[in-house]
Amino acid sequence: MIWYIARGAGVMALVLLTVSLTLGIATRQGKPLAGLPRFAIATVHRNASLIGLGLVLVHVLTLLFDSYADLNPIDLLVPFVGSYQPFWLGLGTLAFDLLLIVLVTSLNRARLGLRTWRAIHWAAYAIWPIALAHALGTGTDAAQVWMGVLAVACTTTVATAVTWRFVT
Template sequence: MIWYIARGAGVMALFMLTLSVMLGIATRQGKPLAGLPRFAIATVHRNASLIGLGLVVVHVSTLLFDTYANLNPIDLVVPFVGSYRPFWLGLGTLAFDLLLLIMITSLNRARLGLRAWKAVHWASYALWPIALAHGLGTGTDAAQVWMGALAIACATAVAATATWRFVT
């Protein structure tokens, strides 16, 4: 049961973080998207990010109780020290650390100032592909056709959004 929760939360986190990255890119363009004002896109972006964070927390915390992965709390915050698929797990840990950093600074954006917040927020562009690689490298469903299709769809969606931003 724990394994199903962990992998389901991981897959849904990928989906929500993909949506968040896409909306972040679209919001940065400064143009209305699908007839919605910029503040509406920013609100959905923020909410998708928070839902993604919640799903990542479920994913990570349930894996602490998975006897197959055999993780300990240090594996969740220090990259590349775990015994289970150390490189791929390390990418997940790195993505988790970046996600926490981005969320903490975003929640304190007014105190940090726009320039400092933007500097940290750029890490989102590193976070997303690292998280995707983690899922494909350590995920037990990575070899499944549906997971490959989801990964390709997510990568295509982010690439298309980035292309739209830089072309328009």
């Protein structure tokens, strides 16, 4: 049961972080998207980020109790030290650490100033491909057709948003 919760939370976190990254790219452009005002897109972006982070926490914390993964608390914070698939797990840990940095700095955006916050917030561009690589490298569903389709859909969505941002 724990394994299914961890897997489901991880997959849904990837989907929501894809939505968040895509909408973050869209709001940065400053133009309305699909006729929606910028504040609406920003609100969905923020909520998708927070729900995605919550799902990442569920994913990580449930794996602490999974005997197969055999993780300890240090594996959740220090990349590449775990005994279970250290490289792929380390990518997930790295993405988690970067996600926490983006969260903490976003919560302190007013204290940091816009320029500093924006520079740190660019880490979100790194988080997404690292998390995708983690999902495909360590995920038990990586060989399943549905996961391949999901990975292609997420990649296409992000690639389209990045292309749109640099073309317009």
